[in-house]
Amino acid sequence: MKRLWVLLLTAVLLSSSCAHRVPQTQFPGAGVRTQTFVSKKTVLANGLTVVAVERRKVPVFQADLVVRTGAANDPEGKEGLANLTASLLDKGTKNRTASQIADEIDFTGGDLDVSCGYVTVPLSVHVLVEHAHLAMELLSEIVMLPTFRDDELERSRSMILSGIMRSREEPFSVVSDAFRDMVYEGSPLHKPIEGHAGTVSDINRADVVKFHRVFFLPNNAVLIVVADLSVEEIIKIAQEYFGSWQKKPLDVPVMPVPEPTEGKSVRLVDMDVNQSYVAFGHLGLKRKDPDYNAVRVMNYILGGGGFVSRIVKSIRVRQGLAYSAYSYFVPGPAYNGYFRAGLQTKIGSTSQALNSLLEEIERIRNEPVTEKELEDAKSFYEGSLPRRQETYGQVANLFVDQEIYGLKSDYWVDDLKKIKSLTLEEIQRVARKYLDPDNFIIAIATKVDSLALEVKGITKDMIKVTNP
Template sequence: MLEMRGRGRQPEPPHRGSSHLVICLLLTATLLSSVRAAQAADINPVRFVTPNGMTVLVLEQHWLPIVQVHTLIKAGAAQDPPEKAGLANLVASLLDEGTKTRTAKQLAEQIEFVGGTLTTKAEEDFTTASALVLKKDTELGFELLADILLHPTFPEQEVKRVRSQILGEMQSEKDDPGLVATKAFHQLVFDGHPYRWPVNGTEESVPKITYADIQNFFSHEYIPNQTILAIVGDISVEQARALVAKQFGSWKRGTSPPRTVAKPAQIEKPVVRLIEKDLTQATIVLGHLGISRTNPD
């Protein structure tokens, strides 16, 4: 159990802008979801594997003219070297900061011009990159997503800027009692395990990440045979196959074997940590390791 005494104002979540048209369509999709709920059990995406080893899932949904292309790369913060925690997050944050043919500004302008979104995010066990566009802009969505996954250049000035931004966010997080408590809790419950570190790393580890570290992580972990590509929306399986072949067909299969993460060790006895803060309310985090998702229960 972890207790932090004090009162803290929860920060407002960051605002992410998007086209009014796409937002309206997404709201409509939310309303339609209740109508479609009865069909959820019948969702059966078409699955195929490309010659370079990428697993592709296609689910046709034609009631709204939008298409989402979502990639999951089986490499996340758990693969970070302990002294370089935050590496996977830094790489993911830099994917859309410039490619061999587009600057960060050009990438942003092209996706915003059509009212779409292009997002990247690292998690503990994987990294995701997604494009959301209207049906008429499907090919552009595929093109931009493939560009940031296959051809990022990691411009040095952007590395410095993004690194500085991440470190600045860490400073801000110190004012959030909930985040401070959660980070401390993870260090207790995942003691000695990669999950103990925040996905974005620490103030000590992030400055140690070199340009070579970024390049090496990308070249070894971002490979098609460790990637799942999910395509959902107003698109046919035939169209999806053609666009996957066109935009991702040149992605070279990697030779790096999949890396596994050991199971966290069970806590043998209760542990309590108290963090003193000059606040008037307490934040308490209580928990333990859960059961495996494959557990019969």
């Protein structure tokens, strides 16, 4: 990777005097620019959606292939199957071994990455544009022709199991898994992406082959390419390497919609620790929701803005109760995401810190934020959002989100316009709508015998004790 950036820096210095200008949108007086890009969307005959983005800045080729599957499609009893399948894609194909794939991408000075989420398996390749054909050959090969060799499967399984065992000893991972299990109860989204030790151990090669055959289809994927090439050249290359990918009927089960949290529920996970790791929250909203931008500005004021946020000012700065305190919203694609607030505190101050957290949630619902708080939050997003489109990978992410979340073209421009126009009344409206102090879940990883939990509205019958 270092080698690639040396080459890129040289290219920038040599081409800066004749660089193409990218169309820009600017808010009057904001001093901030957000870019729009020359792009073209097409669908190949096999159903693969291709989005070509021309970016004449440096000689880079960035391709992101996103398959619409993930841990949410794991069969019951085979949790971790999607993740294990994804981990094997670049571990050998019909034409190349794992070491050959690694050596070829290393020769270019670039990167080839595969990961797994709940509803997507993203694959990406990043090289200099002179290696565009090799990059697309490798990317298409690992998604279309993986061999899933037994020795590689066992090696990946062993690494995943080791990671699962380590995570059981990490309080933050434990509380995060407990929180997700509670907030998405009854939905396939409740399970960890990596699966459980028992289920991962039960997965065999036939399971992996079947999962790949069912979900890894061109009509179930989107290819985003951002490159120092014309959109026509990009589409031609995409057709050359992905046109032979065979389309098949897509038989994907409908995922149950997560149900909103009703009432209050607390799960204490007993661990040998000297602090409490707390996660509080409930279901949130979809990324396409018209209130999304107002919600993220509201949350910046509540707990997403670091030391300028209310939660941090109250719990950490003024009271000195927590080592960390925060809140955030994770929006969903076709389902509601979630709101999570959390903190890390001494076991003896757990109740006081949690009550303070609830007080801040009640306050932002019932009292308007100040003009200064709103303007500071707006300024943060007006300054930070444009900086998320500087690298080729960041630009690719913009278009990936556009496709996966079903957002309209150049949505990032509209996002800034909406943020700029937000009012105090809108912030309080979304706080009342998307923060629910009466229906929530709390997960705490702590030493249970040392904890005396006294939280407003929580009674003993709402509390359940478990092990990691």
